[in-house]
Amino acid sequence: MVNQADLVIICVSVGVALGVLIACLIYFGIRWYKKRSHLGRSANEPSLTTLPIRTNGLGTSIDFSASLTSSIATSRSPNPQKSLHSTWWNHQNTDGFASTSGILKYSYKEIQKATHDFTNTLGQGSFGTVYKATMPTGEVVAVKVLAPNSKQGEKEFQTEVLLLGRLHHRNLVNLLGYCIDKGQHMLVYQFMSNGSLENLLYDEEKKLSWGERLQIAVDISHGIEYLHEGAVPPVVHRDLKSANILLDQSMRAKVSDFGLSKEEIFDGRNSSLKGTYGYMDPAYISSSNFTMKSDIYSFGIIIFELITAIHPHQNLMEYINLAAMDYDGVDGILDKQLVGKCDLEEVRQLAKIAHKCLHKSPKKRPSIGEVSQGILRINQRRLMKEDTMSFASDNISRTVSQIEDQQVELSKITTMNHGEMG
Numbered sequence: 194m195v196n197q198a199d200l201v202i203i204c205v206s207v208g209v210a211l212g213v214l215i216a217c218l219i220y221f222g223i224r225w226y227k228k229r230s231h232l233g234r235s236a237n238e239p240s241l242t243t244l245p246i247r248t249n250g251l252g253t254s255i256d257f258s259a260s261l262t263s264s265i266a267t268s269r270s271p272n273p274q275k276s277l278h279s280t281w282w283n284h285q286n287t288d289g290f291a292s293t294s295g296i297l298k299y300s301y302k303e304i305q306k307a308t309h310d311f312t313n314t315l316g317q318g319s320f321g322t323v324y325k326a327t328m329p330t331g332e333v334v335a336v337k338v339l340a341p342n343s344k345q346g347e348k349e350f351q352t353e354v355l356l357l358g359r360l361h362h363r364n365l366v367n368l369l370g371y372c373i374d375k376g377q378h379m380l381v382y383q384f385m386s387n388g389s390l391e392n393l394l395y396d397e398e399k400k401l402s403w404g405e406r407l408q409i410a411v412d413i414s415h416g417i418e419y420l421h422e423g424a425v426p427p428v429v430h431r432d433l434k435s436a437n438i439l440l441d442q443s444m445r446a447k448v449s450d451f452g453l454s455k456e457e458i459f460d461g462r463n464s465s466l467k468g469t470y471g472y473m474d475p476a477y478i479s480s481s482n483f484t485m486k487s488d489i490y491s492f493g494i495i496i497f498e499l500i501t502a503i504h505p506h507q508n509l510m511e512y513i514n515l516a517a518m519d520y521d522g523v524d525g526i527l528d529k530q531l532v533g534k535c536d537l538e539e540v541r542q543l544a545k546i547a548h549k550c551l552h553k554s555p556k557k558r559p560s561i562g563e564v565s566q567g568i569l570r571i572n573q574r575r576l577m578k579e580d581t582m583s584f585a586s587d588n589i590s591r592t593v594s595q596i597e598d599q600q601v602e603l604s605k606i607t608t609m610n611h612g613e614m615g
């Protein structure tokens with residue numbers, strides 16, 4: 194016979210055993226769930242082929258495995274309506290990875306219509322002709338059509354689409370879309386209504402103020418900084434020049450033409466040089482080794498173009514060397530348009546930074562981060578000075594108008610007194 198005490202013990206033991214069993218089940222259940230969800234997450238986490246890109250400080254990761262061909266394949270929808278504006282962003286490829294470049298794919302017909310049958314030409318580059326286009330949404334864009342006879346066209350096109358798809362910054366001319374149709378390859382970019390820095394600097398009718406030039410230098414430095422220090426892996430431009438700096442409607446500068454593999458230049462000694470004479474790093478010419486510091490050299494030349502408005506093809510380097518002899522040597526080569534309209538101390542400080550960029554030894558040139566900090570400081574001091582001056586002039590004009598008001602009041606009183614007395 195089981196007595197009551199034993200029954201209690203048995204019940205308690207069974208209860209404890211059940212409790213332990215349930216606890217174990219819950220514990221292993223949670224572990225199993227966590228493991229499963231971790232595995233699921235790992236499958237969606239960036240793989241080795243995924244390149245994380247830092248965009249304006251916001252971390253985002255881009256699936257580099259979405260190659261040009263696979264992306265095009267995934268953007269082909271069975272629904273023709275959909276495929277007209279299929280984006281890499283919205284589509285999932287067969288492996289279940291969402292591509293994040295957000296570039297639109299256009300048909301030949303769409304581009305043909307938007308460019309009014311390729312009639313509105315903006316210019317001609319080594320890559321092909323650039324047309325102005327208006328999209329059905331009303332957005333104005335620039336369409337670069339790959340020249341069919343270009344030797345490196347296909348390669349440049351593929352390089353640029355792949356590269357630009359993952360590079361976005363407010364100081365880069367962003368790629369909005371592309372077209373591979375009817376044997377044509379085209380790139381659709383943001384439209385830059387104020388054209389190139391080269392045109393602005395060397396067109397007699399256009400005038401760039403010192404403030405605008407400083408801001409342009411800041412903008413360019415930020416664009417390069419993103420390429421060199423923000424993009425992963427880093428991007429070396431290889432052809433920085435004033436023709437590749439474009440300006441939007443608010444005169445903000447953006448770097449263009451990065452990622453293009455240019456035609457090689459033959460200079461009699463070296464048959465594998467890429468870039469543009471006048472901007473090309475001499476260390477690169479002698480070693481064929483192009484580094485980020487070669488971009489810094491080209492940027493140094495662009496800064497001197499901003500200061501002097503002398504084109505590198507017009508012996509700019511000789512003027513720079515002459516100016517380097519004295520601290521205030523740059524005063525003598527300052528653009529005529531700026532004489533008396535800018536603070537010479539700011540010009541000298543900017544020239545000092547540019548001189549460092551042109552150092553013979555690439556290693557001794559500053560990094561783009563250092564350059565951009567330096568230019569930013571000059572610009573900030575200028576803006577602060579401008580603010581103080583406009584505050585002071587506001588105060589002066591307020592005081593003057595107060596005095597004027599008081600004079601009017603006084604004269605009224607005087608007239609009234611005269612009237613009363615008369």
Ligand SMILES: Nc1ncnc2c1ncn2[C@@H]1O[C@H](COP(=O)(O)OP(=O)(O)OP(=O)(O)O)[C@@H](O)[C@H]1O
Nearest residue numbers: 315316317318319320323335382383384385389436
């Ligand atoms: N996004 C754009 N918005 C407005 N105009 C543009 C745009 N892109 C290019 N252009 C204009 O089209 C012309 C050709 O540009 P492109 O970039 O093809 O060649 P480039 O930079 O002048 O020369 P190269 O290709 O030899 O470096 C330039 O005059 C430029 O001002």
